[in-house]
Amino acid sequence: MSTITPFHVAIPVHNLDECRAFYRDVLECEEGRSSDHWVDFNLFGHQLVIHYKPKSEEKQHANPVDGKQVPVPHYGVVLPWDSFQAFADKLQARNIEFVIEPYIRFKGEVGEQATMFFLDPAGNALEFKAFKDMDQLFAK
DSSP states (O other): OOOOOOOEEEEEESOHHHHHHIIIIISOOEEEEEOSSEEEEEETTEEEEEEEOOOOOOOOEEEEETTEEEEESEEEEEEEHHHHHHHHHHHHHTTOOEEEEEEEESTTSTTOEEEEEEEOTTOOEEEEEEESSGGGTTOO
């Protein structure tokens, strides 16, 4: 796999202070620049920006994948295999309520991966995953 450059994603949050604390203190993302309406974070080497947006009553959508209801939209990071479980353990110790608990998806198939889903305080869905074989990331 070639060298990957950092992505940038900006997401809406209805409570900037609560979400700032979640990304900084729970996920341990280093905080960067900020204003009264947004905050930059280093999310495993990628640029995540939370932007204030008034709360909406939009219902979370989900699609079935591997027998689970996967929230859509979602974002996250593909972690090294040996980092995934330590990160999952840290989240469990911080009493994160998972939408989908950490488990191995597509076990024994192409694209086998460890995955977990949870929500931030604004209801944005996050997925963190890992592949034992990174060459399987885009395998058919």
